[in-house]
Amino acid sequence: MADAAQNPNEAVPNALESIVDKTLRTVSDADVSAAGKRVADLRARQPHATTDQIVEQLIKQKATQAGMVGAATSAAALIPGFGTIAAFTIGVATDVGVTLRLQSELVLEIAAAHGHALSQRENRNALLLVTGVNMGAERLVNQASRKLAEKAAERLAGRALLKAIPFFGIAISAGANILTTYAIGKRANAYFALGPDAVGDWDTTFRAITGVDERKLVGWLAEVMVGFAALVGEQAARLRDAAGRLVRRSANGIQQRFRRGSAE
16 A cells, blocks of 8 residues: 555556456467468458558558447447447447457467467467557557547548537547557567567657558548448437337327227
């Protein structure tokens, strides 16, 4: 207790490390095999793609999926009734473990893309090194994701579909997940291509990413936001239609009972 009181900032990193460690402990040989199969399927569809091109596609897939999770997490707090919509569509994906799981799968996929067959222990060590987010980088993540959200808002300005959701708050959350997943992918690629010493620290990773790949990441975030807005609109319309049918059936039932009562 005394140590925690003297170093209050250590509590959050330790809690995050605990979550990361618990999540990665669940990675099994089956997950490694599944990751290898996904990479093999991708290579079969694109036999002329280089390893770097395959890795880039793997990163984009997982980054946009994590972005959708971030959007859902934020929307659950910002959009009344969104939890009901989420239950019918993407599930209530609001746990940090979901994003960590996606990021862990990405690391395994990148290992497979580089032809690395690691033991269970080696996989876990690699995952911890690559995904172990340094909380010192949190400020950089927040600044960068806010900047991505602003750029995405500029790119999508005027789209009526996006006016139905609190765009900025959701985009910041989605952008943060895209950024961290992209960074993890880049770190994993360095790890398996060049070795552990090439990974570097998180501050360096984000400084290298911010600005250089901004337009690409803004594009990914814009795709997520358009897809998310369409999903919300479509499912909200379905829920409205279902509610309308329920009201009509109830009204018809009341009318029929009323008519029977009048006839008697």
